Amino acid sequence: MYDTLLFLHVLMAFILVVTVVVFSAVAFGAPRDSRLLGIANAAWAVGGLGTLAFGIWLALYVDGYDLLDGWILGAIVLWAVATELGRRAQVGFTAVPTGGEAANASPLTGQATLLHWLRSLAVLALLVLMIYKPGA
Numbered sequence: 517m518y519d520t521l522l523f524l525h526v527l528m529a530f531i532l533v534v535t536v537v538v539f540s541a542v543a544f545g546a547p548r549d550s551r552l553l554g555i556a557n558a559a560w561a562v563g564g565l566g567t568l569a570f571g572i573w574l575a576l577y578v579d580g581y582d583l584l585d586g587w588i589l590g591a592i593v594l595w596a597v598a599t600e601l602g603r604r605a606q607v608g609f610t611a612v613p614t615g616g617e618a619a620n621a622s623p624l625t626g627q628a629t630l631l632h633w634l635r636s637l638a639v640l641a642l643l644v645l646m647i648y649k650p651g652a
Contacts, residue, residue, distance in 0.1 A: 521577060525570035529643075532563030536636050539605060543629045548609055557606055560599070568595055580652070587649050594642040601635035604628075 538556035542548055575581045575588050582588070608628025 518574075518577065521570055521574050525567060525574055528563045528566030528570060529646075530563070531559050532567055533639065534563065535560035535602065536639055539602075539609070539632045540636065542609055543632050550610060553606065553610060560602055564595065564599055568592070586651050587645055591642055591645050594638050594645065598635045598638035598642065601631050601638060605631035605635060 535556045538552060538559075542553070571588075571591065572583065575583050575585070605628045608625065608631065
């Protein structure tokens with residue numbers, strides 16, 4: 517059971533990272549395609565909820581872990597922060613017109629890009645927390 521839960525938890529984390537990769541491409545100047553951004557947002561929803569659910573299930577299943585362990589609480593907080601930053605970035609990327617130089621110069625795009633990179637840092641911190649499990 518442990519191996520299955522761990523596999524599903526890591527699989528959901530990979531699905532979650534799909535969103536970061538797609539939004540990174542847009543932040544670097546790839547054309548904003550509303551369908552692609554929609555798929556990326558769906559990947560965040562599926563990956564994020566799956567990662568959270570299977571992570572909590574793992575914490576309850578493994579004898580050495582407790583939901584109140586600092587690294588688990590930190591991971592949940594980082595997950596919530598990354599989700600909110602991503603929500604705000606998504607609003608900024610989709611609110612801007614998709615064509616021409618005006619879209620690239622928009623302040624909304626700059627703010628959305630900043631929020632995306634902050635989300636990327638939160639996801640990276642989450643990954644580091646999951647690998648090293650400080651205090652476990």
